[in-house]
Amino acid sequence: MTTLEPALQTKIDTVEKRLQSLLSMDTAGYAPLREAARYALDGGGKRLRPVLTLVVNEALGGQDETALDAACAMEYIHNYSLIHDDLPCMDDDDFRRGRPSLHKQYSESVAVLTGDYLLTYAFEVIAQSATLSAQQKVDASRCLAQGSGGVGMIAGQAMDLEAEGQDLSVAQLDAIHLHKTACLIAAAMELGGICAGASSEVRQELHAIGLLLGHAFQIVDDVLDDEQDAQPDNGGVNYVALLGRDESWTAAEKLLQESLAKIAKLPGNTAILADLAERLVHRTV
Amino acid sequence: MTTLEPALQTKIDTVEKRLQSLLSMDTAGYAPLREAARYALDGGGKRLRPVLTLVVNEALGGQDETALDAACAMEYIHNYSLIHDDLPCMDDDDFRRGRPSLHKQYSESVAVLTGDYLLTYAFEVIAQSATLSAQQKVDASRCLAQGSGGVGMIAGQAMDLEAEGQDLSVAQLDAIHLHKTACLIAAAMELGGICAGASSEVRQELHAIGLLLGHAFQIVDDVLDDEQDAQPDNGGVNYVALLGRDESWTAAEKLLQESLAKIAKLPGNTAILADLAERLVHRTV
Structure with a gap:
C-alpha cells in the first residue's frame, strides 16, 4: 500500500503550487480577499478532493495539467465551506488545524466575504481554464x-x-453525511472523469464510488474523533455513539470493499485509485 | 418615457415566474433551503439586473426565452448578496423591504447557508440552461x-x-460603488450580449455602459436615501454628504448622458434599452 506514495505526494505538491499561483494572479481580485483566502489555504489539509480528481483523471488516461484547474476549484469550494462552517452562527469553531479560524484571525465579516469569494472564484477558475473544452467546463461547473x-x-x-x-x-x-461529505467527494471523482473525457456511464459510476468512499471516510472521521475525544461536528451524535467503535469500522470496511469492487471494473489503470481508496479508510489521522 | 412601460412590465413578470419555477424544481435541492430562498425572493425588488439582461438581449435580436435562465441566475446572485449583506456581522439590517431580513425570519445560520445556496444555484442554472450553447454557458459563468x-x-x-x-x-x-454596485450591473448587460450572440467588441461596450449606468444608479440611490433620511449603507458617507444633492444629481445625469451616447452607437433596436437607462436614473424610488 506504500508503493504509490511518491505518485500521490507529487500530486499533492502540484495542487499546492497551483492553488497558490491561481490566488496570486491580479485577476483573482482584491488583494485583502486573496490574502485572507491564502491564510485559509495555508492551513494545509489532506487535499483529498483535488488529489482524487487528479488520480481519477490519470487512471482514465488524462494528464494532471488538464485537470489541475478543476481540481483546484474543488479545493476552493471545500475551503469556503470550512470558513463558513467555523463561523460563530454555524459550528462556532475558534480553531482550524491548530491555528485561529479565519473569523478569529480577521473578522466575521471578512470570513463571510472570503468564503463567498472562494466559492465564486471556483466557478471562474473553471470557466477560465485553458485546458478544458467548453463542454467539459459546463459539465465541471x-x-x-x-x-x-x-x-x-x-x-x-x-x-x-x-x-x-x-x-x-x-x-x-x-x-x-451522504450530503455533507460524500456528495463533494463524489463530485471530485466525477470531475476527474469529466476532465479525462470519460463516457457518461463511467462518470456516473465514479460518482457512485465517490458516495461509497465519502461515506466510509466520514465514518472513519467519527471513529478517529472518538479515539481522540474530539468534539464531533454534529451536535454530539456520531457513528461511534450509535454503532460502537467496532461496528463503525466494520461499516467503513464494507463500504470500502464495495467501492474497490466497483473500481476494479472501471476502464483504465486503476491501481493508484484503489490505493488511494484504501488510504482514505485505513488511516490514523 | 412611458411608452415602453408594458414591454418592461412583461419582462418583469416573465422573470418573476421563472425565478419561482426554477426554485420549485426538486432538482433545486433541499426543501428548507428552497423555502428560505423563496422568502428572500418574495420580497420583491425591481428585478433591475435580470430585466437589463433581457432588454439588452432583445435589443440585439435575442428572444427572452434564450436569456431567461441566465437572467434569473443574475437575480439569484443579487439576492444572495443582500442576504449576506444583512447579517449582523455585515450591515446588521433587521429589515429588508419592510419585512424581517432572512436571518431575523429564520436564523443566522440559515441565512449564511441560503446565501451560499443561491450563489451556487446561480452557476448550476446557467450550466443546465436548455437554451444556451456550451460556449455561451462558459462565457455567462x-x-x-x-x-x-x-x-x-x-x-x-x-x-x-x-x-x-x-x-x-x-x-x-x-x-x-463601481465595485459594489456597478460591476454586477455591467455583468447583467454583458450577459444580455452573451445570450444574444453579440461580438466581443459589443460585449465590452455593453460592460462599459453598465459601469456608467450602475454608477449613476448608485448616486441616485444615495440622493433618494438622503431625501428619505434613510441610513446610507456605507458608514454614513455617501455622495450627498460629499457633493451635496444638486451636484450629485448633476453627476448622475452626466453618467446617464454618456451611457445614452454609447447606447445610440450599439447595433440593433436600442429604444427600449435607452428607455430603461433613463428610468434607472430619473426615478423617485
Missing part, C-alpha cells in the same frame, strides 16, 4: 454546483444544523 | 463570476467594510 449545492453539501449542512440536539437514527446520520 | 466576485461585487463589499468610519474622498467612494 454543473458537477461542482451539484456536489456542493442544495442537492449536496449545503443541504447536508442545513440538515446537520437542524438535527442539533436531536436523537438521530443511523439512517438519519447516513443522510446527513 | 465567467461574466457572472467576475461581476460578482473578487474583482467585482465582493471586492466592493470588502472595501465598503474597510472604509467604515473613515473620511472618504469622492474617488474612494467611486471605487467602492
Whole structure:
C-alpha cells in the first residue's frame, strides 16, 4: 500500500503550487480577499478532493495539467465551506488545524466575504481554464454546483444544523453525511472523469464510488474523533455513539470493499485509485 | 418615457415566474433551503439586473426565452448578496423591504447557508440552461463570476467594510460603488450580449455602459436615501454628504448622458434599452 506514495505526494505538491499561483494572479481580485483566502489555504489539509480528481483523471488516461484547474476549484469550494462552517452562527469553531479560524484571525465579516469569494472564484477558475473544452467546463461547473449545492453539501449542512440536539437514527446520520461529505467527494471523482473525457456511464459510476468512499471516510472521521475525544461536528451524535467503535469500522470496511469492487471494473489503470481508496479508510489521522 | 412601460412590465413578470419555477424544481435541492430562498425572493425588488439582461438581449435580436435562465441566475446572485449583506456581522439590517431580513425570519445560520445556496444555484442554472450553447454557458459563468466576485461585487463589499468610519474622498467612494454596485450591473448587460450572440467588441461596450449606468444608479440611490433620511449603507458617507444633492444629481445625469451616447452607437433596436437607462436614473424610488 506504500508503493504509490511518491505518485500521490507529487500530486499533492502540484495542487499546492497551483492553488497558490491561481490566488496570486491580479485577476483573482482584491488583494485583502486573496490574502485572507491564502491564510485559509495555508492551513494545509489532506487535499483529498483535488488529489482524487487528479488520480481519477490519470487512471482514465488524462494528464494532471488538464485537470489541475478543476481540481483546484474543488479545493476552493471545500475551503469556503470550512470558513463558513467555523463561523460563530454555524459550528462556532475558534480553531482550524491548530491555528485561529479565519473569523478569529480577521473578522466575521471578512470570513463571510472570503468564503463567498472562494466559492465564486471556483466557478471562474473553471470557466477560465485553458485546458478544458467548453463542454467539459459546463459539465465541471454543473458537477461542482451539484456536489456542493442544495442537492449536496449545503443541504447536508442545513440538515446537520437542524438535527442539533436531536436523537438521530443511523439512517438519519447516513443522510446527513451522504450530503455533507460524500456528495463533494463524489463530485471530485466525477470531475476527474469529466476532465479525462470519460463516457457518461463511467462518470456516473465514479460518482457512485465517490458516495461509497465519502461515506466510509466520514465514518472513519467519527471513529478517529472518538479515539481522540474530539468534539464531533454534529451536535454530539456520531457513528461511534450509535454503532460502537467496532461496528463503525466494520461499516467503513464494507463500504470500502464495495467501492474497490466497483473500481476494479472501471476502464483504465486503476491501481493508484484503489490505493488511494484504501488510504482514505485505513488511516490514523 | 412611458411608452415602453408594458414591454418592461412583461419582462418583469416573465422573470418573476421563472425565478419561482426554477426554485420549485426538486432538482433545486433541499426543501428548507428552497423555502428560505423563496422568502428572500418574495420580497420583491425591481428585478433591475435580470430585466437589463433581457432588454439588452432583445435589443440585439435575442428572444427572452434564450436569456431567461441566465437572467434569473443574475437575480439569484443579487439576492444572495443582500442576504449576506444583512447579517449582523455585515450591515446588521433587521429589515429588508419592510419585512424581517432572512436571518431575523429564520436564523443566522440559515441565512449564511441560503446565501451560499443561491450563489451556487446561480452557476448550476446557467450550466443546465436548455437554451444556451456550451460556449455561451462558459462565457455567462465567467461574466457572472467576475461581476460578482473578487474583482467585482465582493471586492466592493470588502472595501465598503474597510472604509467604515473613515473620511472618504469622492474617488474612494467611486471605487467602492463601481465595485459594489456597478460591476454586477455591467455583468447583467454583458450577459444580455452573451445570450444574444453579440461580438466581443459589443460585449465590452455593453460592460462599459453598465459601469456608467450602475454608477449613476448608485448616486441616485444615495440622493433618494438622503431625501428619505434613510441610513446610507456605507458608514454614513455617501455622495450627498460629499457633493451635496444638486451636484450629485448633476453627476448622475452626466453618467446617464454618456451611457445614452454609447447606447445610440450599439447595433440593433436600442429604444427600449435607452428607455430603461433613463428610468434607472430619473426615478423617485
